[in-house]
Amino acid sequence: MRVIVTGGAGFIGSAVIRLLINETEHEVLNLDCLTYASDQAALSSVCEHPRYRFSHTDIRKPDALRRVFRDYRPHLVMHLAAESHVDRSIDAPADFIETNVVGTVNLLETARSYWSSLDGAEKRAFRFHHVSTDEVYGSLGAEGYFTEETAYAPNSPYSASKAASDHMVRAWHATYGIPVVTSNCSNNFGPHQFPEKLIPLTIINAIEGKSLPVYGNGMNIRDWLFVEDHARALMTIALRGRVGETYNVGGDAERTNIEVVRSICSLLDEILPHSSFRPHENLIRFVADRPGHDMRYAIDTSKIRRELGWQPVESFESGLRKTVEWYIDNRAIWTRLLLDRYQGERLGLMGAR
Ligand code: NAD
Numbered sequence: 001m002r003v004i005v006t007g008g009a010g011f012i013g014s015a016v017i018r019l020l021i022n023e024t025e026h027e028v029l030n031l032d033c034l035t036y037a038s039d040q041a042a043l044s045s046v047c048e049h050p051r052y053r054f055s056h057t058d059i060r061k062p063d064a065l066r067r068v069f070r071d072y073r074p075h076l077v078m079h080l081a082a083e084s085h086v087d088r089s090i091d092a093p094a095d096f097i098e099t100n101v102v103g104t105v106n107l108l109e110t111a112r113s114y115w116s117s118l119d120g121a122e123k124r125a126f127r128f129h130h131v132s133t134d135e136v137y138g139s140l141g142a143e144g145y146f147t148e149e150t151a152y153a154p155n156s157p158y159s160a161s162k163a164a165s166d167h168m169v170r171a172w173h174a175t176y177g178i179p180v181v182t183s184n185c186s187n188n189f190g191p192h193q194f195p196e197k198l199i200p201l202t203i204i205n206a207i208e209g210k211s212l213p214v215y216g217n218g219m220n221i222r223d224w225l226f227v228e229d230h231a232r233a234l235m236t237i238a239l240r241g242r243v244g245e246t247y248n249v250g251g252d253a254e255r256t257n258i259e260v261v262r263s264i265c266s267l268l269d270e271i272l273p274h275s276s277f278r279p280h281e282n283l284i285r286f287v288a289d290r291p292g293h294d295m296r297y298a299i300d301t302s303k304i305r306r307e308l309g310w311q312p313v314e315s316f317e318s319g320l321r322k323t324v325e326w327y328i329d330n331r332a333i334w335t336r337l338l339l340d341r342y343q344g345e346r347l348g349l350m351g352a353r
Contacts, residue, residue: 037084
Protein backbone atom coordinates (compact mmCIF):
# COMPACT_ATOMS: atom_id res chain seq x y z
CA MET A 1 0.00 0.00 0.00
CA ARG A 2 1.19 3.56 -0.75
CA VAL A 3 0.59 5.95 2.15
CA ILE A 4 0.87 9.74 2.09
CA VAL A 5 1.64 11.14 5.54
CA THR A 6 1.21 14.92 5.65
CA GLY A 7 3.28 16.64 8.33
CA GLY A 8 5.60 13.64 8.44
CA ALA A 9 8.58 15.75 9.50
CA GLY A 10 6.74 16.85 12.65
CA PHE A 11 6.68 15.34 16.11
CA ILE A 12 3.83 12.82 15.66
CA GLY A 13 4.10 12.41 11.88
CA SER A 14 7.73 11.29 12.15
CA ALA A 15 6.75 8.69 14.78
CA VAL A 16 4.03 7.42 12.41
CA ILE A 17 6.52 7.16 9.54
CA ARG A 18 9.11 5.32 11.66
CA LEU A 19 6.39 2.85 12.62
CA LEU A 20 5.11 2.39 9.04
CA ILE A 21 8.61 1.81 7.68
CA ASN A 22 9.88 -0.37 10.55
CA GLU A 23 6.81 -2.50 11.22
CA THR A 24 4.86 -2.73 7.95
CA GLU A 25 5.58 -3.30 4.27
CA HIS A 26 3.80 -0.10 3.20
CA GLU A 27 5.42 2.60 1.10
CA VAL A 28 5.41 6.09 2.59
CA LEU A 29 5.48 9.54 1.04
CA ASN A 30 6.18 12.25 3.59
CA LEU A 31 4.42 15.41 2.38
CA ASP A 32 5.69 18.36 4.41
CA CYS A 33 6.64 21.99 3.78
CA LEU A 34 9.18 21.95 6.65
CA THR A 35 8.03 24.74 8.95
CA TYR A 36 10.00 25.74 12.06
CA ALA A 37 8.32 22.79 13.88
CA SER A 38 9.71 20.12 11.57
CA ASP A 39 12.80 18.10 12.38
CA GLN A 40 14.20 15.81 9.73
CA ALA A 41 16.58 14.31 12.30
CA ALA A 42 13.52 12.47 13.57
CA LEU A 43 13.53 10.56 10.27
CA SER A 44 17.27 9.82 10.07
CA SER A 45 16.71 6.12 10.85
CA VAL A 46 14.32 5.66 7.88
CA CYS A 47 15.09 8.37 5.31
CA GLU A 48 17.40 6.11 3.25
CA HIS A 49 14.86 3.29 3.19
CA PRO A 50 13.71 2.32 -0.33
CA ARG A 51 10.04 2.47 0.78
CA TYR A 52 10.41 6.08 2.02
CA ARG A 53 10.07 9.22 -0.08
CA PHE A 54 9.86 12.90 0.74
CA SER A 55 7.90 15.63 -1.06
CA HIS A 56 8.57 19.24 -0.09
CA THR A 57 4.97 20.38 -0.54
CA ASP A 58 2.75 22.93 1.13
CA ILE A 59 -0.88 21.92 1.70
CA ARG A 60 -1.83 25.55 1.08
CA LYS A 61 -0.89 24.98 -2.59
CA PRO A 62 -3.64 22.97 -4.34
CA ASP A 63 -1.78 22.62 -7.66
CA ALA A 64 1.21 21.08 -5.92
CA LEU A 65 -1.07 18.66 -4.06
CA ARG A 66 -2.72 17.55 -7.29
CA ARG A 67 0.68 16.79 -8.84
CA VAL A 68 1.71 14.72 -5.80
CA PHE A 69 -1.50 12.65 -5.87
CA ARG A 70 -1.28 12.16 -9.64
CA ASP A 71 2.33 10.93 -9.44
CA TYR A 72 2.23 8.90 -6.21
CA ARG A 73 -1.30 7.40 -6.47
CA PRO A 74 -1.88 6.80 -2.73
CA HIS A 75 -4.14 4.15 -1.20
CA LEU A 76 -4.21 5.94 2.14
CA VAL A 77 -3.74 9.54 3.27
CA MET A 78 -2.87 10.23 6.91
CA HIS A 79 -3.29 13.97 7.43
CA LEU A 80 -1.21 15.39 10.27
CA ALA A 81 0.18 18.60 8.76
CA ALA A 82 -0.89 21.52 10.91
CA GLU A 83 0.16 24.54 12.84
CA SER A 84 0.02 22.95 16.27
CA HIS A 85 0.99 25.36 19.03
CA VAL A 86 -1.78 27.12 20.98
CA ASP A 87 0.36 30.07 22.11
CA ARG A 88 1.38 30.82 18.53
CA SER A 89 -2.29 30.63 17.48
CA ILE A 90 -3.08 33.37 20.01
CA ASP A 91 -0.34 35.59 18.58
CA ALA A 92 -0.87 34.82 14.87
CA PRO A 93 -4.23 33.10 14.21
CA ALA A 94 -4.21 33.65 10.42
CA ASP A 95 -1.50 31.02 9.85
CA PHE A 96 -3.68 28.48 11.65
CA ILE A 97 -6.68 29.22 9.44
CA GLU A 98 -4.54 29.02 6.31
CA THR A 99 -2.91 25.69 7.08
CA ASN A 100 -5.37 23.91 9.34
CA VAL A 101 -8.61 24.94 7.63
CA VAL A 102 -7.79 26.00 4.05
CA GLY A 103 -4.96 23.46 3.77
CA THR A 104 -7.24 20.66 4.92
CA VAL A 105 -9.90 21.69 2.39
CA ASN A 106 -7.25 21.73 -0.34
CA LEU A 107 -6.25 18.23 0.64
CA LEU A 108 -9.87 17.05 0.77
CA GLU A 109 -10.56 18.49 -2.65
CA THR A 110 -7.44 16.87 -4.07
CA ALA A 111 -8.38 13.55 -2.47
CA ARG A 112 -11.95 13.87 -3.76
CA SER A 113 -10.95 14.36 -7.35
CA TYR A 114 -8.30 11.62 -7.12
CA TRP A 115 -10.71 9.18 -5.41
CA SER A 116 -13.42 9.92 -8.02
CA SER A 117 -10.97 8.88 -10.72
CA LEU A 118 -10.44 5.43 -9.14
CA ASP A 119 -12.46 2.31 -9.94
CA GLY A 120 -13.61 -0.86 -8.23
CA ALA A 121 -11.50 -2.33 -5.45
CA GLU A 122 -9.00 0.56 -5.52
CA LYS A 123 -11.80 3.05 -4.97
CA ARG A 124 -13.38 1.00 -2.18
CA ALA A 125 -10.04 0.57 -0.39
CA PHE A 126 -9.06 4.27 -0.39
CA ARG A 127 -9.02 6.01 3.04
CA PHE A 128 -8.47 9.58 4.23
CA HIS A 129 -7.48 9.66 7.91
CA HIS A 130 -7.76 13.07 9.54
CA VAL A 131 -5.69 13.50 12.71
CA SER A 132 -7.09 15.92 15.26
CA THR A 133 -7.10 16.92 18.90
CA ASP A 134 -9.29 16.59 21.99
CA GLU A 135 -9.09 20.38 22.33
CA VAL A 136 -11.99 20.69 19.86
CA TYR A 137 -14.29 19.62 22.71
CA GLY A 138 -13.37 22.63 24.88
CA SER A 139 -12.93 22.43 28.62
CA LEU A 140 -14.23 19.97 31.24
CA GLY A 141 -15.06 20.61 34.87
CA ALA A 142 -13.84 18.27 37.60
CA GLU A 143 -16.09 15.43 36.39
CA GLY A 144 -16.71 13.66 33.09
CA TYR A 145 -14.82 12.69 29.94
CA PHE A 146 -14.84 13.63 26.27
CA THR A 147 -16.58 10.96 24.22
CA GLU A 148 -16.97 10.83 20.44
CA GLU A 149 -20.45 12.33 20.98
CA THR A 150 -19.32 15.36 23.01
CA ALA A 151 -20.38 18.64 21.36
CA TYR A 152 -17.57 20.75 19.93
CA ALA A 153 -16.72 23.90 21.93
CA PRO A 154 -13.20 25.04 20.97
CA ASN A 155 -11.73 27.95 22.93
CA SER A 156 -8.43 28.86 21.23
CA PRO A 157 -7.71 29.83 17.61
CA TYR A 158 -5.77 26.54 17.34
CA SER A 159 -8.61 24.35 18.58
CA ALA A 160 -11.16 26.34 16.56
CA SER A 161 -9.10 25.78 13.41
CA LYS A 162 -8.84 22.06 14.15
CA ALA A 163 -12.59 21.90 14.89
CA ALA A 164 -13.28 23.59 11.55
CA SER A 165 -11.05 21.07 9.77
CA ASP A 166 -12.86 18.18 11.51
CA HIS A 167 -16.18 19.58 10.27
CA MET A 168 -14.82 19.88 6.73
CA VAL A 169 -13.71 16.26 6.79
CA ARG A 170 -17.12 15.17 8.08
CA ALA A 171 -18.89 17.25 5.41
CA TRP A 172 -16.71 15.91 2.56
CA HIS A 173 -17.70 12.41 3.66
CA ALA A 174 -21.42 13.20 4.04
CA THR A 175 -21.64 15.26 0.85
CA TYR A 176 -19.21 13.59 -1.54
CA GLY A 177 -18.85 10.15 0.03
CA ILE A 178 -15.06 10.20 0.45
CA PRO A 179 -14.10 7.39 2.85
CA VAL A 180 -12.78 9.28 5.87
CA VAL A 181 -11.96 8.41 9.44
CA THR A 182 -11.09 10.98 12.14
CA SER A 183 -9.25 10.68 15.43
CA ASN A 184 -9.07 13.14 18.33
CA CYS A 185 -6.19 12.66 20.72
CA SER A 186 -5.03 14.17 23.99
CA ASN A 187 -1.60 15.77 24.70
CA ASN A 188 1.34 13.85 23.29
CA PHE A 189 4.85 13.78 24.67
CA GLY A 190 8.07 11.99 23.77
CA PRO A 191 11.33 12.36 21.85
CA HIS A 192 11.63 14.94 19.04
CA GLN A 193 8.90 17.29 20.26
CA PHE A 194 9.69 20.90 19.37
CA PRO A 195 10.96 22.65 22.50
CA GLU A 196 8.10 25.10 22.85
CA LYS A 197 5.61 22.62 24.36
CA LEU A 198 5.36 22.12 28.13
CA ILE A 199 7.32 18.88 28.58
CA PRO A 200 10.35 19.50 26.31
CA LEU A 201 10.53 23.15 27.35
CA THR A 202 10.55 22.18 31.02
CA ILE A 203 13.18 19.48 30.53
CA ILE A 204 15.49 21.73 28.52
CA ASN A 205 15.12 24.75 30.79
CA ALA A 206 15.73 22.56 33.85
CA ILE A 207 18.84 20.96 32.31
CA GLU A 208 20.15 24.48 31.63
CA GLY A 209 19.18 25.89 35.03
CA LYS A 210 16.65 28.33 33.55
CA SER A 211 13.32 29.12 35.16
CA LEU A 212 10.43 26.69 34.60
CA PRO A 213 7.36 28.74 33.70
CA VAL A 214 3.97 27.34 34.74
CA TYR A 215 0.77 29.07 33.67
CA GLY A 216 -1.59 30.38 36.39
CA ASN A 217 -1.66 28.17 39.48
CA GLY A 218 -0.56 25.07 37.56
CA MET A 219 -3.82 23.25 38.30
CA ASN A 220 -4.99 22.88 34.67
CA ILE A 221 -5.35 19.20 33.87
CA ARG A 222 -4.31 17.44 30.68
CA ASP A 223 -4.42 13.79 29.66
CA TRP A 224 -1.01 12.61 28.39
CA LEU A 225 -0.12 9.96 25.82
CA PHE A 226 3.37 8.81 24.80
CA VAL A 227 3.86 9.66 21.11
CA GLU A 228 4.71 6.09 20.02
CA ASP A 229 1.43 4.88 21.51
CA HIS A 230 -0.40 7.57 19.55
CA ALA A 231 1.44 6.58 16.36
CA ARG A 232 0.33 2.97 16.85
CA ALA A 233 -3.25 4.11 17.48
CA LEU A 234 -3.18 6.18 14.29
CA MET A 235 -1.91 3.27 12.23
CA THR A 236 -4.63 1.06 13.70
CA ILE A 237 -7.37 3.61 13.01
CA ALA A 238 -6.13 4.34 9.47
CA LEU A 239 -5.96 0.66 8.55
CA ARG A 240 -8.90 -0.77 10.51
CA GLY A 241 -11.14 2.09 11.67
CA ARG A 242 -14.69 2.17 10.34
CA VAL A 243 -15.31 4.67 7.55
CA GLY A 244 -17.20 7.78 8.68
CA GLU A 245 -16.35 7.15 12.36
CA THR A 246 -14.44 9.17 14.91
CA TYR A 247 -12.12 7.61 17.50
CA ASN A 248 -10.93 9.32 20.66
CA VAL A 249 -7.38 8.46 21.71
CA GLY A 250 -5.83 9.12 25.11
CA GLY A 251 -3.52 7.79 27.78
CA ASP A 252 -5.89 7.66 30.77
CA ALA A 253 -3.18 9.71 32.44
CA GLU A 254 -4.63 12.92 33.78
CA ARG A 255 -2.08 15.18 35.45
CA THR A 256 -2.10 18.81 36.54
CA ASN A 257 0.55 20.89 34.80
CA ILE A 258 2.37 21.43 38.08
CA GLU A 259 2.44 17.64 38.69
CA VAL A 260 4.01 17.19 35.24
CA VAL A 261 6.67 19.82 35.93
CA ARG A 262 7.43 18.39 39.41
CA SER A 263 7.74 14.86 37.95
CA ILE A 264 10.28 16.11 35.43
CA CYS A 265 12.21 17.86 38.20
CA SER A 266 12.42 14.74 40.35
CA LEU A 267 13.49 12.60 37.37
CA LEU A 268 16.26 15.09 36.63
CA ASP A 269 17.32 15.14 40.30
CA GLU A 270 17.64 11.35 40.10
CA ILE A 271 19.22 11.02 36.62
CA LEU A 272 21.60 14.00 37.02
CA PRO A 273 22.71 13.63 40.66
CA HIS A 274 25.68 15.98 40.13
CA SER A 275 23.68 18.82 38.57
CA SER A 276 24.29 22.10 40.34
CA PHE A 277 20.61 22.97 39.80
CA ARG A 278 19.27 20.30 42.18
CA PRO A 279 16.59 20.35 43.47
CA HIS A 280 15.23 21.38 40.07
CA GLU A 281 11.87 22.29 41.64
CA ASN A 282 13.46 25.50 42.88
CA LEU A 283 13.44 26.70 39.24
CA ILE A 284 9.60 26.66 39.01
CA ARG A 285 8.00 30.10 38.42
CA PHE A 286 4.26 30.71 38.11
CA VAL A 287 3.46 33.14 35.28
CA ALA A 288 0.29 34.98 34.12
CA ASP A 289 -2.28 32.51 32.82
CA ARG A 290 -2.84 31.93 29.10
CA PRO A 291 -6.02 33.70 27.86
CA GLY A 292 -8.88 31.23 27.35
CA HIS A 293 -6.88 28.49 29.11
CA ASP A 294 -9.00 25.31 29.20
CA MET A 295 -9.23 23.84 32.70
CA ARG A 296 -9.35 20.13 32.09
CA TYR A 297 -9.20 17.63 29.23
CA ALA A 298 -9.96 13.94 29.80
CA ILE A 299 -10.73 11.29 27.23
CA ASP A 300 -13.02 8.30 27.26
CA THR A 301 -11.05 5.79 25.16
CA SER A 302 -13.49 2.90 25.43
CA LYS A 303 -14.46 2.97 21.72
CA ILE A 304 -10.96 2.49 20.29
CA ARG A 305 -10.15 -0.11 22.97
CA ARG A 306 -13.35 -2.06 22.33
CA GLU A 307 -13.52 -1.83 18.52
CA LEU A 308 -9.87 -1.86 17.53
CA GLY A 309 -8.20 -3.48 20.53
CA TRP A 310 -5.74 -0.59 20.94
CA GLN A 311 -4.28 0.37 24.29
CA PRO A 312 -1.19 2.33 25.29
CA VAL A 313 2.00 0.44 26.13
CA GLU A 314 3.69 3.19 28.15
CA SER A 315 2.41 4.59 31.42
CA PHE A 316 2.87 8.31 31.94
CA GLU A 317 5.80 7.58 34.26
CA SER A 318 7.64 5.16 31.94
CA GLY A 319 7.07 7.45 28.92
CA LEU A 320 8.26 10.48 30.84
CA ARG A 321 11.44 8.71 31.93
CA LYS A 322 12.19 7.77 28.29
CA THR A 323 11.49 11.34 27.22
CA VAL A 324 13.71 12.95 29.86
CA GLU A 325 16.52 10.51 29.03
CA TRP A 326 16.15 11.30 25.31
CA TYR A 327 16.50 15.05 25.87
CA ILE A 328 19.53 14.50 28.12
CA ASP A 329 21.17 12.26 25.49
CA ASN A 330 20.30 14.39 22.45
CA ARG A 331 21.37 17.87 23.40
CA ALA A 332 22.89 18.39 19.92
CA ILE A 333 19.49 17.90 18.24
CA TRP A 334 17.52 20.35 20.34
CA THR A 335 20.32 22.90 20.54
CA ARG A 336 20.41 22.98 16.73
CA LEU A 337 16.62 23.29 16.55
CA LEU A 338 16.62 26.17 19.00
CA LEU A 339 19.51 27.98 17.32
CA ASP A 340 18.44 27.42 13.71
CA ARG A 341 14.75 27.74 13.73
CA TYR A 342 13.23 29.19 16.81
CA GLN A 343 12.50 32.88 16.49
CA GLY A 344 11.99 32.65 20.19
CA GLU A 345 11.59 35.92 21.94
CA ARG A 346 8.90 34.09 23.93
CA LEU A 347 11.14 31.20 24.94
CA GLY A 348 10.57 30.69 28.61
CA LEU A 349 6.91 31.68 28.42
CA MET A 350 5.46 28.74 26.55
CA GLY A 351 3.12 26.33 28.28
CA ALA A 352 1.07 23.24 27.65
CA ARG A 353 -0.36 23.19 24.15
P1 NAD B 1 4.15 19.52 14.74
O1 NAD B 1 3.95 21.00 14.84
O2 NAD B 1 5.27 18.89 15.50
O3 NAD B 1 4.37 19.13 13.21
C1 NAD B 1 3.57 19.63 12.18
C2 NAD B 1 4.22 19.28 10.86
O4 NAD B 1 3.36 19.79 9.82
C3 NAD B 1 5.59 19.93 10.66
O5 NAD B 1 6.51 18.99 10.13
C4 NAD B 1 5.32 21.04 9.67
O6 NAD B 1 6.43 21.33 8.82
C5 NAD B 1 4.15 20.47 8.87
N1 NAD B 1 3.33 21.53 8.27
C6 NAD B 1 2.84 22.63 8.88
N2 NAD B 1 2.20 23.40 8.01
C7 NAD B 1 2.26 22.76 6.81
C8 NAD B 1 1.79 23.06 5.50
N3 NAD B 1 1.13 24.20 5.24
N4 NAD B 1 2.02 22.17 4.50
C9 NAD B 1 2.73 21.03 4.74
N5 NAD B 1 3.23 20.71 5.96
C10 NAD B 1 3.00 21.57 6.98
O7 NAD B 1 2.75 18.89 15.11
P2 NAD B 1 2.45 17.53 15.89
O8 NAD B 1 2.50 17.79 17.34
O9 NAD B 1 3.27 16.43 15.30
O10 NAD B 1 0.91 17.32 15.51
C11 NAD B 1 0.56 16.61 14.32
C12 NAD B 1 -0.96 16.58 14.20
O11 NAD B 1 -1.52 15.97 15.35
C13 NAD B 1 -1.58 17.97 14.12
O12 NAD B 1 -2.64 17.91 13.19
C14 NAD B 1 -2.09 18.23 15.51
O13 NAD B 1 -3.22 19.08 15.49
C15 NAD B 1 -2.47 16.83 15.95
N6 NAD B 1 -2.39 16.58 17.40
C16 NAD B 1 -1.28 16.92 18.09
C17 NAD B 1 -1.22 16.61 19.45
C18 NAD B 1 0.01 16.93 20.28
O14 NAD B 1 -0.01 16.77 21.49
N7 NAD B 1 1.12 17.35 19.69
C19 NAD B 1 -2.30 15.99 20.07
C20 NAD B 1 -3.43 15.67 19.31
C21 NAD B 1 -3.45 15.96 17.96
